[in-house]
Amino acid sequence: MQALASNPGTLSNDEIRRYSRHIIMPEVGIEGQRLLKSSSILLIGTGGLGSPLALYLAAAGVGRIGLVDYDVVDESNLQRQIIHGQSTLGTSKLESAAARIRDINPFTQIDTYNEPVTSANALRLMEPYDVIIDGTDNFPTRYLVNDACVKLGKPNVYGSIFRFEGQLSVFYATEGPCYRCMFPEPPPPGLVPSCAEGGVLGILPGTIGTLQATEGIKLLLGIGEPMIGRMLLYDALEMTFTTIRVRRDTACPVCSIPPEQVELIDYEQFCGMPAHDRSTFGQENGHLEAEHAVEEISATALKERLDNGDDLIVLDVRNPIEWEIAALDDTLRIPKPQIEAAMNDVLAGVRSREETVLAQIPEDREIVLHCRTGIRSADSIAFLKRLGYKNKLLILDGGIHAWSREIDPSLPIY
Amino acid sequence: MVTIRIPSPLRAYTGEQAVVEVDGTTIGAALEDLTARYPELRQHLYEGQQLRNFVNVFLGEEDIRFLDGLDTGLDAGDSLRIIPSIAGGRPECESAPSLRQE
Numbered sequence: 001m002q003a004l005a006s007n008p009g010t011l012s013n014d015e016i017r018r019y020s021r022h023i024i025m026p027e028v029g030i031e032g033q034r035l036l037k038s039s040s041i042l043l044i045g046t047g048g049l050g051s052p053l054a055l056y057l058a059a060a061g062v063g064r065i066g067l068v069d070y071d072v073v074d075e076s077n078l079q080r081q082i083i084h085g086q087s088t089l090g091t092s093k094l095e096s097a098a099a100r101i102r103d104i105n106p107f108t109q110i111d112t113y114n115e116p117v118t119s120a121n122a123l124r125l126m127e128p129y130d131v132i133i134d135g136t137d138n139f140p141t142r143y144l145v146n147d148a149c150v151k152l153g154k155p156n157v158y159g160s161i162f163r164f165e166g167q168l169s170v171f172y173a174t175e176g177p178c179y180r181c182m183f184p185e186p187p188p189p190g191l192v193p194s195c196a197e198g199g200v201l202g203i204l205p206g207t208i209g210t211l212q213a214t215e216g217i218k219l220l221l222g223i224g225e226p227m228i229g230r231m232l233l234y235d236a237l238e239m240t241f242t243t244i245r246v247r248r249d250t251a252c253p254v255c256s257i258p259p260e261q262v263e264l265i266d267y268e269q270f271c272g273m274p275a276h277d278r279s280t281f282g283q284e285n286g287h288l289e290a291e292h293a294v295e296e297i298s299a300t301a302l303k304e305r306l307d308n309g310d311d312l313i314v315l316d317v318r319n320p321i322e323w324e325i326a327a328l329d330d331t332l333r334i335p336k337p338q339i340e341a342a343m344n345d346v347l348a349g350v351r352s353r354e355e356t357v358l359a360q361i362p363e364d365r366e367i368v369l370h371c372r373t374g375i376r377s378a379d380s381i382a383f384l385k386r387l388g389y390k391n392k393l394l395i396l397d398g399g400i401h402a403w404s405r406e407i408d409p410s411l412p413i414y
Numbered sequence: 415m416v417t418i419r420i421p422s423p424l425r426a427y428t429g430e431q432a433v434v435e436v437d438g439t440t441i442g443a444a445l446e447d448l449t450a451r452y453p454e455l456r457q458h459l460y461e462g463q464q465l466r467n468f469v470n471v472f473l474g475e476e477d478i479r480f481l482d483g484l485d486t487g488l489d490a491g492d493s494l495r496i497i498p499s500i501a502g503g504r505p506e507c508e509s510a511p512s513l514r515q516e
Contacts, residue, residue, distance in 0.1 A: 049502070137502030162500040163422040182477075183499045187468045233497070238432075244475045244497065337426060341454055350453075 001175070003222030004130040004155070005039030009063070015107060019061050027223045033061055037107070039220040040064035042129035044117055044145060046097040047071075048205030049135030049159050049212065051083035056213040058101040058108045062220070065101065066111040066129055069093045070276070076414075080202035116276045117141055119264035122148040131216050133157040135209065139186040140267035140275035146171060146179035150255045151262040155226075157215045159208040164201050166208035168232040169246060170215050173255035176228040181249035186271045201236055208234065294378045296397035297368055299406040312366040317380045318400075322372065326400055326411040332360060336376040343383045353387070363389055370396035370403075372414070416444050416488050421498035427455040441471065442484030444494060459496075470497040 011019070011034055022028040028036075041062050043050050046069045057065055071093050073084040081093075088096035094112040101110055113125055117136075122144055126132050132154050134145045142160075149156040155172035158179060171179045211232070218224045233242045248255070254262055268275050297305075305312060314328060317336040327333075334357050342356035353359060361367070361384065369377035377395040384393060396402065404411040415435050420428050428434055434451065438444030445465075449456040459469050471478045472495045478486050488494075 135502075139499075139501045142501055160500045160502055162498070162502075165422050165498075165500070167497075167500065182470065183468060185467050186501075187466075187499055231497075233495075242475075242495075244472050244495075245477065247477060247480055344454070344457075 001219070001222050001226060003035055003220060005035040005220045007038050008034030009038045010034065011037065015061070018105075018107075022061070028221065032221050032223075035221055036061045036217070037063040039131075040066065040129045041131045041133060041216055041220070042066040042068065042126055043133050043135055044068050044141070045135035045137065046081075046083060046093045047077065047135060047137065048080040048161065048200065048202075049133075049209040050097070051081045052206050052209035053133055053135060053213050053216075054083055054097055054101055055104060056210060057216060058105045060213070060217055061105065062108065062217075064109040064111065064129075066113065066125070067094055067097055068113040068115070068117055068125060069097075070114055070116050080200065080205050082206065116279075117144060118275075119144060119267065122264060123152065126152055126154060129154070131155050131157060131219050133159075133212055133216055135159065135212070138275050139271040139273060142179065143186065143270060144264065144267045144275075147254050147262055147264055149173070150178050151259050151264070153259055155219055155228075157212045157219070159205075159212040161200055161204045161208050163199055164204065164236040166204055166232075166234040166236075168208055168211045168215070168227060168234070169230065170219070170227040172226075172228050173259070177246050177248040178252060178255040180254050181252045182231065182246045184249070184252075186273075189271075189273045204236055207236070294381045295392075295394045296374075297394045298397050299402040302368055302396055302403075303407050310366075312368055313362065314396075315361065315367050315369045315377075315380075316371070316400075317369055317376050318371050322414070325414050326404065328370070328400065328403060331370075334360060336371070336380050339380050339383050343387055346387060358387065361389075363391055366392040366394075368394045368396055371399050373399040373401055415490055416492045416494060418444065418448055419493065419495040421496055421500075423498045423500065424455060424458055424496065427458065428452045439488055440484065441473065441478055441481075441486045441488060441494065444488060445471070445484070468499045470499075471495070472497060 016023065019033045023030055023033050039062055041057055043053050043065060046054060046067050054065060073088045073091055073093055073096050075089060077084060083100050084096045094114055098110045098112055101108055115121060117125060126148055132145060132149050134142060134156055136142060145156055150173040153174050155170055158169045158171050160167045215227055218226055229246050231244050231246050250256055268279060314331045316327060316331040316333045317339065319335050323333060338357045342358045345351040345356060346353050369380050371377040374395055374397060381393045381395060401413050404413055415437060418434050418436055420432055420434060425432060434448060436444045436447040438447050449459060459465060473481060473486060473492060
């Protein structure tokens with residue numbers, strides 16, 4: 001493959017000293033280091049994957065790094081987002097990352113874009129860069145980044161992580177398959193792993209992010225064998241790396257047509273889920289709204305009613321591991337997946353209601369369901385309604401987090 | 415006997431088993447055996463009798479779509495692998511609260 005960078009600039013003596021461990025390798029040399037200096041990479045997201053990406057690409061001497069993010073640094077980020085730190089809590093991730101990059105390499109130019117990537121701005125954001133690296137965390141943005149890269153003829157260094165597993169590939173439609181050749185469509189929202197099954201080993205984005213950075217550098221320099229047409233599967237628990245083949249789909253709706261005909265679509269609609277937490281998707285979406293239109297009770301109101309001795313049951317639908325972190329007193333506890341499995345069995349006629357956990361959930365008393373923030377409890381109400389529950393079912397608005405904030409600060413937020 | 419490697423997102427439905435041994439002389443039969451052992455897995459893999467579009471099954475390093483799909487023959491000791499579509503660290507519930515800001 002040819003190097004993607006072009007018009008190499010010159011290196012000062014300071015820069016030669018800084019990059020000497022690169023320059024003495026024949027695969028890079030002065031020429032390669034000058035190529036890196038004249039090259040540019042856009043990082044979408046400065047989170048778990050974006051952190052090691054930005055740190056290493058800046059240190060390696062990539063001349064211009066674009067950062068796209070709109071979030072602020074939160075304590076729960078620091079378990080894995082190592083470009084940020086205690087001293088930048090509450091500040092914008094862009095400012096936090098830019099300050100760190102400047103400290104690592106003052107020769108790197110940093111462009112910051114304080115906005116979510118959308119179909120409206122994607123082409124404008126990506127066009128000025130040689131390589132796009134996808135460090136996002138949701139399906140709508142992944143499909144958007146793919147389609148925009150196909151349209152612009154740019155390589156998309158893909159990395160994705162979940163719990164202890166990671167994936168790495170280079171989707172580059174002018175040379176091989178695109179993301180959609182491998183994943184034609186996203187899983188429907190109901191089959192996307194929920195927070196109960198979520199989580200990620202803090203080191204995992206470090207592993208995958210540094211591999212993405214490696215692929216980015218290789219593409220810029222035109223050295224080695226890029227991960228085009230291949231996907232690396234990493235399993236941290238087994239410590240295995242497996243490579244599988246990714247083939248171009250000759251009927252791919254995006255990369256099999258002329259790039260100029262690729263149209264960016266509404267990716268939230270396509271995936272049936274919001275791309276980011278400032279999205280308004282779903283608020284005007286009848287189906288999702290109907291699924292989630294449930295009656296709510298505030299933590300304060302629930303506390304009052306419990307203190308009054310009202311006849312109601314509080315049902316905690318979180319997983320047992322979460323009960324150990326924080327829990328309300330005197331609750332009925334049945335994890336949402338058990339309710340869902342019971343519903344499936346009852347609706348399929350495999351088991352009767354009495355043979356499942358549903359036997360514990362009364363049909364004639366008022367029930368307040370709660371989870372961590374309110375999503376799983378809303379889903380659980382939908383399940384119960386499908387089963388014909390007619391009693392009053394409410395969710396604790398904001399879940400146990402709201403209870404912690406309003407009633408009992410001794411319960412940790414997690 | 416063939417093995418099927420189950421990705422993390424689906425292990426909740428296999429009793430947290432990462433590798434399941436099943437019987438079958440075709441990929442279709444092996445997956446039928448898998449879902450017979452773990453019925454809750456079925457809705458995640460199939461839509462009716464068809465594999466869901468986002469479910470990627472690999473025999474060795476090959477996507478079965480480029481072999482004979484579910485009719486692909488299996489030899490004893492073959493390894494199948496289900497490749498999940500994963501988006502990243504943001505689970506559904508982290509982004510979904512915006513759905514309910516009505």
